[in-house]
Amino acid sequence: MPSVDAFLAPRLKQVENLSKAAAEAYWQATTTGEEKYEKQYVRYRQDLIRLFSSKDDYTHLKELLADQKLQRDLLLYRQLVLLEHEYIPNQPDAILLSDIVHKESEIESEFTRFRASFDDRIVSDNEIQDILQNATDSTLRRKAWEASKQIGNQVAERVIELVKLRNRAAQEAGFKNYYAMSLKLQELDGRNLFSILAALEEKTTEPFRRVKQKLDEELARKFGISTDEIMPWHYADPFFQEAPPLESAQLDPYFKGKNIVEITKRFFADIGLEVDDILERSDLFERPNKNQHAYCIDIDHSGDIRVLANIRDNEWWMSTMLHELGHGVYDKYIDRTLPYLLRTPAHTLTTEAIAMFMGRLTKNPEWLTLYADVPEQETKALKPALEEYLSMSMLIFVRWGLVMVHFEHEMYHDPDQDLNALWWSLVERFQLVKKPEGRNEPDWAAKIHIGTAPVYYQNYILGELMASQLHFMILDELRGDSYLKKKSTGSYLIRRIFHSGAQVPWYELLKNAGGEGLNPDYFVKQFVR
Structure with a gap:
């Protein structure tokens, strides 16, 4: 069995490199709306999933967490705990997890590019906000409010599908549903x-x-x-x-x-x-x-x-x-x-x-x-x-x-x-x-x-x-x-x-x-x- 340093060091370097690349791609995707950056972001997230999906790594990580000597090294033990929080949700089927990432990215992209249709023109969120903060005409306000909800119809079916996929993944990881898993991994009782x-x-x-x-x-x-x-x-x-x-x-x-x-x-x-x-x-x-x-x-x-x-x-x-x-x-x-x-x-x-x-x-x-x-x-x-x-x-x-x-x-x-x-x-x-x-x-x-x-x-x-x-x-x-x-x-x-x-x-x-x-x-x- 490799030592804790031999196990941690290469994996943490991979996590750091991939997380940085994913964050940069997300930034570019949300500041430009360009599809190429959205694809990059999805790819890096999938690389992280592959890293955290290793069954052998997860087994070894649990053994390290059970080591009472390591538990006395507070900084080291805390890293192992946080790493476990990444491995747990990524143990389910890789195809299922990849599907979740794709659907999340699709929905995020839909929101990024969405502009409401209002009185036969396209308006921004800021314009909707201006109307709801300042307009006194109730008919105009209703139109603006309804326009702000248009994105709901565009994404609702995919969100429900995504909820079901998340639940499947959580159940494969041993939880009742995704909500229960999320609270556990967020250290919330x-x-x-x-x-x-x-x-x-x-x-x-x-x-x-x-x-x-x-x-x-x-x-x-x-x-x-x-x-x-x-x-x-x-x-x-x-x-x-x-x-x-x-x-x-x-x-x-x-x-x-x-x-x-x-x-x-x-x-x-x-x-x-x-x-x-x-x-x-x-x-x-x-x-x-x-x-x-x-x-x-x-x-x-x-x-x-x-x-x-x-x-x-x-x-x-x-x-x-x-x-x-x-x-x-x-x-x-x-x-x-x-x-x-x-x-x-x-x-x-x-x-x-x-x-x-x-x-x-x-x-x-x-x-x-x-x-x-x-x-x-x-x-x-x-x-x-x-x-x-x-x-x-x-x-x-x-x-x-x-x-x-x-x-x-x-x-x-x-x-x-x-x-x-x-x-x-x-x-x-x-x-x-x-x-x-x-x-x-x-x-x-x-x-x-x-x-x-x-x-x-x-x-x-x-x-x-x-x-x-x-x-x-x-x-x-x-x-x-x-x-x-x-x-x-x-x-x-x-x-x-x-x-x-x-x-x-x-x-x-x-x-x-x-x-x-x-x-x-x-x-x-x-x-x-």
Whole structure:
């Protein structure tokens, strides 16, 4: 039997080379929409599958994990655990896994190239967003909302087929279904997760109901209709996952004509986190055939970090840039002396927590004065409305997240059920949004995550909970009421969160940083009024 070094070294080098090549191909595919890069990305992913599908390697890896001497070498053992997480889902039939990769890539490409058809013309996501945020004509809004769902019909059948293939692969790997396997490999305990979600649902139901009633009354006045006539297209985005601008807290004008990129640079520099190098490698403005969403990618775990965005001068894109660069600084400040597999965030939810922590700041009065040049007297007057707006935003997002998590959970347990009906039953339960009469369309499939980032959304919710926990942890550490324009904020994050990478599981990282595990009470304390 080869030694642990003889086993690990060549495989880790292959993983590093193939992962870097796949990331570069993905970047090129999403920034250009060119099919040749999509094919490259699929090929590299298939090469990784072949690497991780070796039955002999997996058997040897399990033997190494059972070695008690190796378990005492924490860095080495952690690498073996993370490597096992890659081997487990790739043990099923190679043809089946290859089929999954192809279908995922097809769906991703469909979303990248999709542009909605609206009033006999092709429009971008940003144009749809503009209508839903600004138009007052309900007929126009309905057309825009329906146009945003067109992609659902184009991909729904393939997504269902993909769900079934993922389930088959998970069952071959020894799991009940893909959902159960995903939680296990993400080091999330299913019972604990749904216990947290149930507590969150209970603690937010009545506060959300009150917030939504007030919002609906405002929208009814704005659109000249009754609250009973409020429909999905009257909200500010196609899925009601974000709060619409309030009459008392209009933030877009503060960013009109502002340089979003320069503000981003200045903010991060002021807290001791430099992002110039990340932005120089990034692709930040919209153009044809480019992916219309936003993401941050660490190409090589050695400093090549990039952001894809489609910036416009509004609050949404300002918040999005802070969010994506939150991911970027986490990746950047991981200890580069760590082995390759450990030069990543401790967990998806921990990097989402940092991104969300940053993205919230556009609704912070002090931040608006410092970075959007809003007079201090004006932000003081705005403070109650901004606090209400942020609280509303968080409640709306969490309730939307509950829709997504429960939908995926049920979908993977039974993909043959009426998914259109399931979707709207959850939207009505958690978001209190009425289903349009007679509508029977795969609106769920218009959400890109369901097809291309499966069993991911719980990390957004947990990330929001951790972001609130971090908020109080940093204030306690700095012994003050603000962490803006303080380089000690960045140094705290580097020291307590970023630097250690994936050396320890996320729940240990959080306990080490703040003395306790993930606690939803901090989110409730910060936002539930």
